[in-house]
Amino acid sequence: MLLKSLRVDPVELATSTGWKVEPRGVCKGAHCVPLPASAADDAGLVDVRALADRLGMAIVGEANHAGSELWALGPESAVTGRALTTAEAPDLVLPTIDGEPFRLSGLLGSKVIIVSWASW
């Protein structure tokens, strides 16, 4: 997940990582990890460093050409130690080949096989 600030909007966080901010912490599937009270500011933004520390997410920074910082937040590694934290499928959001928006949740009710391939 790319970030222009180390404070992130919870909706954006949930869309990109599947982790939802709830009163008991950040949750994905049946897993909820408490965050310190200071992790959320008055505007409701979440401290990415506190989140990353609890979930084992790497933060890598890059100074861009405009002189401002850009960060990438890696996926969680500390909850299950596996690529999947839960078997609940994330709501993958990607464009179709024709640029139309697609949400995986639109296929609920059907069996689905997602096939990754590449031209390279």
Add this chain to the structure above:
Amino acid sequence: MWQELRNELQARGTDVAIVTVALDTGGADVARPFVEQAGAGNIALVDVAHLMGALFGVVNVPNAVWIDERGTIVRPAEPAFPGRSPIIDEIRGVDLGGGDGDFDAAGSGNADRPSTGLGLMNQVRGDGASPMPPALVEQLRLTQQIVIEAELYRDMILDWAELGAASRYALAPDEVVARSNVRSLDQSRAAAHFELGQHLHRHGDHPGAIGHWREAHRLQPENWTYKRQAWRFEAGPGGDPSLYDGNWSADVRAIGPENYYPKLEVR
């Protein structure tokens, strides 16, 4: 291949939605010719940031994830050849002889086969008169030794389509998580570096991307999507493969071509 499988599923009175995702930093323009050639009626998506890696643990292609009607993953990312692989079948049919580089493309016996349109086979065909470069011969030799389980995978899909949760191939949620790829903090860091590299490349700073991609390769050498995507930009005119420590042939040789795709875990 996937359309063939879908046709077979429907002929059996079953169905599974097939969603194809192109992990291509180059975007839709790069992926479109392949999608059009496949002539597939499946949903075709483009994933320029390789989200499938971060969200599902995809580290090589082709890979697939199965999801049931309730949105629960029942098989994590694993090699996915549904019945056959035209490109690997075609390469296995190529007689490379015993030499290193004296292969005659015109003698491959594939002239009457329809073109796959894929880069490697186009190189194999060449102009029919020039000898094959030794590096390409080695790449083909290694590819011929790659192990895929296409018939088993097709049978698994047909079984799941018919039996659903009762299929022996549909895994319980705990098993799905346990069988997904290992992820350490280093691998999370690799994903972050790779994503930054993707961003820089897409915004015109390809040299800036290279350092991030090299770091992603170092941190997670078993991630072939990171490596193959980066190497692709250095293949062909103007490219500089020496920017990276590895290359496909050397890295496959190091692990053994029979290990390039992990064996399907069935219970």
